[in-house]
Amino acid sequence: MKKVFLFGGQGSQLPGMTLDIRREFPQTEPLFQTAFNLNPELEGVLQSESEDINQTRFTQTAIALFSAAITQVLHENGIEADAAIGSSIGEYPALAALGVWTFSDMLRISYARGKLMAERLSKRKTEGFTDGMHAVLGLTETAITTLIEKYDQLWLTNINDERQVVISGQIEQLAEIDAELKQAGARRIVPLSVEGAFHTPIFEEEQKKLLNVIKQYPLAVSQKEFYFNRNAEPLFDASVSEVEQKNNIQLWMSEQMVAPVRFYQCGEKLFRDKTESKIEKSDSVEQFDLAVEISAKRVMAGMLRKHLKKIPTVQINSAEDLKEFLQKMKNS
Structure with a gap:
């Protein structure tokens, strides 16, 4: 069964997200401790059902944590993605799901990204x-x-x-x-109800800082399918050396902060635009047997609805959803 995982971005968060996952799947506790050590206020924000979850300094770490915890449980049960797609911050857990980063390192990068962006937003307001x-x-x-x-x-x-x-x-x-x-x-x-002008040149200084952060963490090149929001280029390219591919991952994931999110083009390529050695474009919608959306809100399936018409789609946004999906996969 060929599976594609879908990861939501900023705007897919909800107050209290992750709490039931932490409670029902205690093996994810190390991920929670990593996130809370990075951002000590986050635990209180999640437990309070506070609207503070919508602040960038909390949102990005929370989304990364939610996605990582669920994906870790799926991996432990032998359920892995053959491809993944994410929007904005959702690209980070998507790459971790494909083995590019460890979940813990992905959390560290996501936290740094949110912190840098929040600092720029604050400066921007101070400047009038x-x-x-x-x-x-x-x-x-x-x-x-x-x-x-x-x-x-x-x-x-x-x-x-x-x-x-x-x-x-x-x-x-x-x-x-x-x-x-x-x-x-x-x-x-x-x-849109947002804190600022995301994915624009106002974050140029922060992009350079984020690139330095990303370079601190080891990464692996994956041959699984993924297209970058930055330019809709593929994760794996056999014509490019491994060193260059790693450099591209680091650069493009940092540049995503200052460039448009080309989600439409990513979806077109992932679901439709295939090489001649693969199935024909008109039939490519059938290449995946299952789409799994890992998002507190149902966002990604809606954005990709034209591609998912013929693909069974499951949303996992709670511990109950996760348990039901694990049982379903066990029985299939």
Whole structure:
């Protein structure tokens, strides 16, 4: 059975996430201790059902912890991914699921990423900037790029679908461009509840620091399927040396902080764009027998729905879900 794991990004968090996993699967305790040693306040945030979970300094570690704990249990029961896809911070546990990093090291990197980004967001506010993100429905990336070129504090942030693009930047400039987007044919513009303009050049200093952090941890090259948000390039490339592949992983995972998340292109390649030696593009949707979404909220399956129409999909967002899935796999 060929399986693809799906990992949600920032926005997929929920208050209290991970608590039942920790309680019902005590073998995951070392991961929790790693996370809490890194961020001592996180344990209290999770236990309090607090909305503080939505603060970047907590969110990213919490998502990484949730994903790592569930995936570790799956691995212990012989259930591993043949491929994986993640959005933004979700790329980190996705790579750990494929054996690129250990779960503990992935947690350390994810914590550093969240801390660096939170520090920049705080500085940005101190400097007098108010940033936001708007999802634009009904226009292509090309059409939006043409319109934002004249704005010095607006950038493309996420390409979630062919006609669903997120832009980020200063609130004032977002307000200005909204009218132009509607005039150009945007069906809907949705302001997102976020702390700042993620995946933009405002994090350039932090990207360099994150790269140095990532380089501190050993990594392995995996031949399993995965495409980077940074550029939709594959994790494994037989034409590239192992050293270069490792350098690419480190660089692209840090650059993801300052570049658009090309999730749409990643999904297209993972589920449809195959080489001639593999199954034909029109049939490729059947290549996976099962999709497993590891996310507190059901987000990824919705974003990939056109690819998952013919693939059974399971969401694991609780200890109960995890137990049921383990039993189902045991009986299959």
